[in-house]
Amino acid sequence: MSVNIYDDINRLEGTLRQTTEFTALQHAVDAVKSDEEALALFKSFRDLQMKLQDKQMKGEEISGEELEYFQKTAQLAQGNEKIEKMLHAEMALSGLIEEVNRVLMKPVQAIYEGI
Amino acid sequence: MSVNIYDDINRLEGTLRQTTEFTALQHAVDAVKSDEEALALFKSFRDLQMKLQDKQMKGEEISGEELEYFQKTAQLAQGNEKIEKMLHAEMALSGLIEEVNRVLMKPVQAIYEGI
Numbered sequence A, B: 001m002s003v004n005i006y007d008d009i010n011r012l013e014g015t016l017r018q019t020t021e022f023t024a025l026q027h028a029v030d031a032v033k034s035d036e037e038a039l040a041l042f043k044s045f046r047d048l049q050m051k052l053q054d055k056q057m058k059g060e061e062i063s064g065e066e067l068e069y070f071q072k073t074a075q076l077a078q079g080n081e082k083i084e085k086m087l088h089a090e091m092a093l094s095g096l097i098e099e100v101n102r103v104l105m106k107p108v109q110a111i112y113e114g115i
């Protein structure tokens, strides 16, 4: 390392927490947490998603019934205003973090230029 | 956004370029570039890797012969001192960029706590 990159990483993290993208996600998650129906829907959706991903990673078969049930749950979750808002806030914040990675990877990719 | 996160991202990028991990990769890549044998080996390895990944993504079959040829090329490449050094330098720099992502994702994950 030698230069202290951690100062810059920590400064960036502090600024990230102040962005409108970050605070919007905080508010959107709080809105879901405090709405019984939205919270139950979101939990069902996330638990099913994790269960299916787990099966997929283990190479286990996912039945048509399971997939159908998951799709219905996903549809219900996405149709909920508060969950929808939260998913959009997640995407916006992800976009910002992807931007960090794009900026950091640019000089790394440049190293390989001409190879 | 509202706060100017780009200043912090750009400062971090500037510091990243000064880390020993970054300059070590620059030197390791330069060493491969200026060694005819290492460069040819690395290019064969990378081109084959991209070709096979492309086939895999398209769902095309990869023959046993192709796989065997790839493995031999990979073995030869990794056995080359200069390429080996470059691959290690890549991993060290990747570790640093993963660390940035870990630090940034920590407050994001905290938002979901208790859900």
Ligand SMILES: [Ca+2]
Binding pocket: A078, A079, A080, A081, A084
């Ligand atoms: Ca809606």
Ligand SMILES: [Ca+2]
Binding pocket: B078, B079, B080, B081, B084
């Ligand atoms: Ca060796």
